[in-house]
Amino acid sequence: MLSWLPIVMMAVVAAMDLTAGPEGGFLPLVSLGPAFAGLIGTWRRTALVGGLALLLCAGLGTYDGLFDTRRGYTAMASVAGVTLAGALAAGSRMRREAELAGVRSIAEVAQSVLQRSVPRHVAGLQVAVSYTSAVAESRIGGDLYEVVASPYGVRVIVGDVQGKGLAAVETAASVLGVFREAAHDEPDLTALAARLERTMARETDAEKFVTAVLAEIHPEQGAADFLNCGHPPPMIVRADGSVDFPSPPAYALPLGLGVHGGEPPRTYRSEFAPGDHLLLYTDGVTEARDAEGTFYPLRERAGLLRTPEAEEGLEALREDVVHHASGPLHDDAAMLLLRHRRR
Template sequence: MEPEKAQVGPAVLACMPIALMAAVAVADIVVGPGVGFLPLVSLGPAFASLVGGWRRTAQFGVAALVLCVGLGLYDNLFEERRGFTAMASVAGVTAAGMAAAAIRSRREAELASVRSVAEVAQRVLLRPVPLTAGPLQAAVSYTSAAAEARIGGDLYEVVASPHGIRVIVGDVQGKGLAAVETAAVVLGAFREAAHDEKTLLGVGERLERSVDRELEGEKFVTAILAEIGSEHEAVFLNYGHPAPLVIRERGDAEFPQPPAFALPLGLGLHGADGPTPFQVPFAPGDQLLLYTDGVTEARDARGDFYPLGEKVELLKDKDARRALETLRADLMAHGVGPPHDDAAMLLLRYRDQP
């Protein structure tokens, strides 16, 4: 993956009209009227329309007209048609720029409204996880690839059910509003099934039926379900999702793999076998990190993936939220430019004392 190219910032664009008109004025004075630099004064209002509203564009248009008249008189261009032609060019570009700026401002306002609605919808869907659930301490981190809208397609939930602490972390195909809609389907089905079903396999089967019924076309969701009960073990169901990271109290880590890999949610009812539950010891002092592929697939400038298994030392802070924030900061420092995929992390700690 190539590094992101630097983008021109708003401050540079804001200064461009002044710089361009000044450069045209200097060039016209130095070279003289023979080259015909005068119509290029219209570049000022043209670039002004890229930043700001129509009023700012009009102000630069008036300044460009004054500069055009001054240079025209200096070059004696009003004795012929060239001076009036240059003024007409400036006026025409200014009018077009004002119209473009007005349309852009209106569309930006509409987009801001849509973003606001989407953010509220996602906050309702991705409710804050409980700080504690039974013997567990929980913390969550979410980074969206859609930086402008701050929404994405990753999902998570922690439910304290009569059958144990049940958790889901998932990754919806796609991004934006469509992904938020799909996440709503998955989370709604999980929250209901987590309370009703006696086994984690029952939760998964019910979730599979709900997702297959609601999703259309080839949409799918990778997900991992976990259940932590009173037997000092965690039970997992993996629907094509990255393996969980289990960190033992003594510091060693492992990525437990399922006995057989299953298709993501939304694709499992098309003739393929569902996932098989598998157990992993999970005792007081241990940590469990569930995450999406935006974490492990983040690349640095050399194209190397983020080495999550080598970063367990970052999770030593006694406060789970601070520990996870440290890991997130390291992940952001590893990547080049803005993230290319959503990255969600859910950290569960088995406390020594409930």
């Protein structure tokens, strides 16, 4: 429909000029055709519309007898100038759109490497993930997640890199790369966290850190071990509908700040029985605010996760977070849901 707007505009101007006569002064408005074409079309289409506008202007000017004065030539010059400007603007816009498409393509490739798809089913668990960026049209950010089936159990990480931009993405990629390898090698979560800490100390500056929660799930034992490095506590929705936020006896410093001392990382265990839901998330979820500044009430919304499929429940929760914020989130929000399905 928009592609016909320049032609419609010129037709309307021609009708007005023929109705009002030469004294109406509508002839220069023929330039609206190439002006609109430059906004919505290619430079070739703009030039074509401009050519039609010049022919229409010449015909109307001759009919009105305006070429006996300067008015006809002024109108022709106006149409030609607007056509040239519109064609240049359309060409510039097309180049920017091509560059943006290239950047999006690169971002999608980076996203597939950084946050690849997690298995939907692993060791009796149903898995679903959600990532909502705080930046419109963004496909990549500093939040991270991964699920690995290791010899020691199903190991999971959800984290949030301090900072934004490419530096945060680089740090997230480094942490995930080490986690994917170390999850198969390290015998416990404490050793796994220490390995991630060494990577952060070696590859990032002293001001960069990552809050993270590590989990090791044993479906056959009906239990889950956690290690929390300055991250929001996980949420477990029990089969009976009750909600629990297992908290550590002491929070460890975020990854990357271990060189400053502080409480050493310690694991703790929580029951994770058949029918339970385990949600790991970043603070972009709990810190989402509505128009009155109220934080998102995650505990009260936990019932949204109790759906036949894990993906349905997580999508319902994500939509509720976005609806609560009534607009773009202030921070990226990553969520990873694990449902115990083994009987």
